[in-house]
Amino acid sequence: MVILIADDESDIRNLIKISLEENGYTVLTAQNGKEAWDILTTHDVHLAILDVMMPVMDGFNLLRRIREHSTIPVIFLTARADDMDKVLGLGLGADDYLAKPFSIAELVARVGAQLRRSNEYLLPKEKSNVSITYGNLTIDKEKCCFFKDGEPIELGAKEYKLLLYFMEHPEKVFTKRQLYHAVWDEDYYFDDNTVMVHISRIRNRIEDDPQKPKYLKTIRGIGYKLHYTGEMP
Amino acid sequence: MVILIADDESDIRNLIKISLEENGYTVLTAQNGKEAWDILTTHDVHLAILDVMMPVMDGFNLLRRIREHSTIPVIFLTARADDMDKVLGLGLGADDYLAKPFSIAELVARVGAQLRRSNEYLLPKEKSNVSITYGNLTIDKEKCCFFKDGEPIELGAKEYKLLLYFMEHPEKVFTKRQLYHAVWDEDYYFDDNTVMVHISRIRNRIEDDPQKPKYLKTIRGIGYKLHYTGEMP
DNA sequence: TATAAATTTAAGGAGCTTTTCAAAAAGCGG
DNA sequence: CCGCTTTTTGAAAAGCTCCTTAAATTTATA
Numbered sequence: 114m115v116i117l118i119a120d121d122e123s124d125i126r127n128l129i130k131i132s133l134e135e136n137g138y139t140v141l142t143a144q145n146g147k148e149a150w151d152i153l154t155t156h157d158v159h160l161a162i163l164d165v166m167m168p169v170m171d172g173f174n175l176l177r178r179i180r181e182h183s184t185i186p187v188i189f190l191t192a193r194a195d196d197m198d199k200v201l202g203l204g205l206g207a208d209d210y211l212a213k214p215f216s217i218a219e220l221v222a223r224v225g226a227q228l229r230r231s232n233e234y235l236l237p238k239e240k241s242n243v244s245i246t247y248g249n250l251t252i253d254k255e256k257c258c259f260f261k262d263g264e265p266i267e268l269g270a271k272e273y274k275l276l277l278y279f280m281e282h283p284e285k286v287f288t289k290r291q292l293y294h295a296v297w298d299e300d301y302y303f304d305d306n307t308v309m310v311h312i313s314r315i316r317n318r319i320e321d322d323p324q325k326p327k328y329l330k331t332i333r334g335i336g337y338k339l340h341y342t343g344e345m346p
Numbered sequence: 347m348v349i350l351i352a353d354d355e356s357d358i359r360n361l362i363k364i365s366l367e368e369n370g371y372t373v374l375t376a377q378n379g380k381e382a383w384d385i386l387t388t389h390d391v392h393l394a395i396l397d398v399m400m401p402v403m404d405g406f407n408l409l410r411r412i413r414e415h416s417t418i419p420v421i422f423l424t425a426r427a428d429d430m431d432k433v434l435g436l437g438l439g440a441d442d443y444l445a446k447p448f449s450i451a452e453l454v455a456r457v458g459a460q461l462r463r464s465n466e467y468l469l470p471k472e473k474s475n476v477s478i479t480y481g482n483l484t485i486d487k488e489k490c491c492f493f494k495d496g497e498p499i500e501l502g503a504k505e506y507k508l509l510l511y512f513m514e515h516p517e518k519v520f521t522k523r524q525l526y527h528a529v530w531d532e533d534y535y536f537d538d539n540t541v542m543v544h545i546s547r548i549r550n551r552i553e554d555d556p557q558k559p560k561y562l563k564t565i566r567g568i569g570y571k572l573h574y575t576g577e578m579p
Numbered sequence: 580t581a582t583a584a585a586t587t588t589a590a591g592g593a594g595c596t597t598t599t600c601a602a603a604a605a606g607c608g609g
Numbered sequence: 610c611c612g613c614t615t616t617t618t619g620a621a622a623a624g625c626t627c628c629t630t631a632a633a634t635t636t637a638t639a
Contacts, residue, residue: 255519256519269567540617
């Protein structure tokens with residue numbers, strides 16, 4: 114799960130970031146509303162924590178823009194009591210709010226609660242077949258985008274189709290012949306290594322260490338599979 | 347969000363313009379009521395800040411004309427106390443007012459508040475299905491007009507339909523076949539490049555640099571999509 | 580260690596994309 | 610209804626990206 118924190122105070126940002134990362138979340142940060150908007154439009158974010166008072170664009174305006182396109186949970190942080198009233202009064206669609214200073218444990222708990230809730234009531238579109246998430250990898254079939262930890266990764270068309278096929282059948286092993294069939298939609302009669310070259314390319318883009326792939330595993334003598342090492346949220 | 351400032355003092359115009367732009371708004375300016383009226387009738391403006399005293403057409407008359415057609419928030423600026431009384435007394439439908447000299451921070455706050463309010467109570471018509479806004483692009487299905495930063499951009503019929511289709515599904519990738527189907531409403535059997543030509547023409551009209559499109563992105567090997575860069579003018 | 584399998588690299592080119600241009604069609608005003 | 614302007618279409622050429630190919634290198638297994 115990818116969480117965005119937008120706050121102009123770097124101490125608070127870092128404190129929250131570290132605490133959430135300890136709980137297994139991936140965290141992106143922004144110093145102001147504009148930065149946050151840039152991240153939200155280019156990344157795959159599942160929840161946002163926004164300070165009300167920020168330079169360049171404040172939390173209210175940011176939330177309004179978010180709600181034009183998205184229903185992700187948003188948690189507000191406020192320093193002043195009357196800001197809190199605004200949050201409630203405006204009915205802008207914030208899902209939760211906390212007054213500073215707040216207990217970090219409470220924030221983490223509320224993040225968990227919002228994510229659980231949003232998972233339950235997810236729109237059918239978001240829920241099912243448009244985007245596929247496996248571990249910290251996400252592929253959006255509508256936008257034709259691929260994300261790792263919420264970060265977008267550029268892929269060529271063939272690379273994208275190949276990876277999509279793996280994402281649709283995680284952990285399943287495919288021979289090169291099967292993969293060629295699925296992606297190129299034609300038989301291959303002899304073993305050119307086109308498929309392998311593309312696998313190699315994908316590894317260079319998505320693996321931390323392409324020599325020791327964590328995701329795209331080789332099953333020697335048979336083929337390849339998409340594997341996820343680590344705990345599933 | 348596009349804001350119009352009408353004031354004959356250029357210092358004040360620029361000060362306000364800069365402050366609002368820092369907050370992520372797009373700003374248009376006018377030196378008098380007539381200029382302001384010209385802009386309001388040809389552009390897509392979401393809020394107006396009017397000086398009461400202006401040559402050619404004063405703020406009162408301008409507001410009266412605005413209210414014949416539009417319900418956008420209007421904020422008055424006044425230099426004299428008795429003008430302020432007029433604003434209140436006339437009941438012309440100004441949404442807020444500030445006496446000069448005013449704190450720029452307060453003006454920015456009030457602009458934000460008015461925009462929030464107008465968004466909440468928006469008529470369903472204005473809110474949803476008649477005009478679509480994505481980033482700094484707006485398309486008005488009723489007037490069949492397209493705006494970038496509030497500036498109208500002329501489009502041919504096919505260009506308009508194509509762009510409308512993209513605006514209705516922002517970020518979604520479409521193949522040329524899908525686009526042809528949606529806009530021309532007939533199958534295409536061979537790959538004439540008529541869709542591409544129209545894409546190219548749209549880019550020439552809406553992109554700052556058509557060579558490096560910010561909005562209409564090519565997804566090589568797959569198709570095209572309307573993207574929002576997150577940049578704010 | 581030998582051998583087969585898998586991976587990497589780099590170059591050339593195929594195919595996709597863009598642009599341009601001109602002809603055809605459609606819209607507009609007189 | 611005719612001639613003018615604008616828009617759309619189609620074809621062809623130029624440009625560019627990424628795919629394919631082949632050869633060199635590394636890794637795994639018997």
